[in-house]
Amino acid sequence: MSETRHWNLSSVLEPHAISNTPYALVLLNTAISEKHALVFYRVWQQAAIRIVADGAANMLLDFITMHSDKSFEMPDLICGDLDSISEHARSSFEAKTHKTPSCPFPPPTMSDSQAKFVSYIDENQKKLIDGLSEVVAIPSVSGDASYRQDVFKMGEWLKNKLSSLGADVSTHDLGMQDLDGKEVPLPPVVVASIGSDSSKKTVLVYGHYDVQPALKSDGWKTEPFELVHDEKTGCLFGRGSTDDKGPILGWLHVIEAHKELGLDLPVNLKFCFEGMEESGSVGLDDFVVKNKDSLFAGVDAVCISDNYWLGTKKPCVTNGLRGIAYFKLAISGPARDLHSGVFGGMVHEPMTDLIKIMSSLVTPQGEITIPGINEQVAPLTDEERKVYDVMDFDIAFVDEATGSQTTVSDNKPNVLMARMRYPSLSLHGIEGAFAESGSKTVIPRRVVGKFSIRLVPDMDPAKVIECVEKHVESEFAKLKSKNTMKLSPDHPGKPWVADPKHWNYEAAFKATEQIYGVRPDLTREGGSIPITLTFADALQKNVLLLPMGRSDDGAHSTNEKLDLSNYVKGTQLLGTYLYEIAKVAQ
Structure with missing residues (x-):
């Protein structure tokens, strides 16, 4: 039976839904977004006949160049208005010869359980928004003594939510703190675990439930502790939306989705959520070291979602912090x-x-x-220097994120190295x-x-x-x-760097490819998350940073936001990452 599909990737050709049956004919007449790069690659490589129309030839060449893929199948026919095809594209395609295809990244394979999970998140976006709205409304500012009761309230909310999802939860007192001339209690560390199957890997997830101060008078366009969904831009505005309540809620929705669907989680999970990250993580280092052989025993890898994409268009995986x-x-x-x-x-x-x-x-x-x-x-090597040349980054990202044109350099590698190395x-x-x-x-x-x-x-x-x-x-x-x-x-x-060849990173790369359809950049973050090094040293396990938000989210700034698309796909990414860990562990 013949089948015709129109180019509507958002609803038809998502990675988990794509047919494995080769297409007889593929006609390309539009640009290929990074979001759908992997899907397009599979469809194009398997097709019997490939046709490019008009200026899409220029776009196809850009796509091939971006992915540095010499094995990419060339079009069998370029038709339409040939004047719209650049001289560079003409000469490039004329010089190309067909080669045996070799996929630059592994094709996505989703189990039935994984596909159900991904679909559930897509279909329950309102639930995701409502949950984030509830926690943004709690002004858990750790750096101001007058908000300390709200930080405790947020910790209690997390404890109750995790318990309702079937986790074994405990809270741990860290003592007292001198803040603004007052002796105030430190917020508790919320520790939880789900699953104890010895045949599965155990992943420790870290996050923080405190936030930076925020007042409407600081320059916010909306009330900072009221989540506002701007449907025109797709942004969710509110303090803590991206740092770090959005990612925490993403993990909770991963658990909730599996519970609602009656599915087993592919790995065992442990959680460590603190309420003092924005104020130096007071007491947490000693807590982790003290409990490395008890609360955190049996951990195989650590995942932290408390950083951001390098830019605004392409996801990344991070293996270093200043x-x-x-x-x-x-x-x-x-x-x-x-x-x-x-x-x-x-x-x-x-x-x-x-x-x-x-x-x-x-x-x-x-x-x-x-x-x-x-x-x-550490001295810069030639090999490392080349990495910054090929990263998907534009200085315009910095201009957009800062609202100015004030970069010290106009050279992309220099700007990246100034941030990362x-x-x-x-x-x-x-x-x-x-x-x-x-x-x-x-x-x-x-x-x-x-x-x-x-x-x-x-x-x-x-x-x-x-x-x-x-x-x-x-x-x-x-x-x-x-x-x-x-x-x-x-x-x-101290600065921190992890081995990106570890199976923990392999799982993150493959999960990102499945959800976003593109190989993520491997980056180092300019900021500091001191607890990352503590986990690495105390537990002697690989630590991964898997960001949800974009570089322009404005964490710590006015009008902090999290794009709904990042929230949804970021949640799907976290769950898919767990499935990929289960695969690489076999």
């Missing part, structure tokens, strides 16, 4: 704030000293000027200085400058701190000031 060394530089002078008209020019001013020292740390081009810092960085130093703010609107002619008695250095392999936080201490002491001595200076390092974290 570390961090944070500093507070305090300059103290007079016993009280002074009137500049009375004392200006008579005394050494703390603000002047501080600005002078902070300006000696880094150039406007981002070059760190502290002796001994850059010397610690070189250290950076950022000046964050000055405490104690007049910062309100209007004018106030005051000489502050004490000011505290805050800055941090993002660390990369092979940098050691202890050595970095030593270099910074020597530098600021030297610079302060040059001032011959009668003020006093104190440097205070705060919660340093």
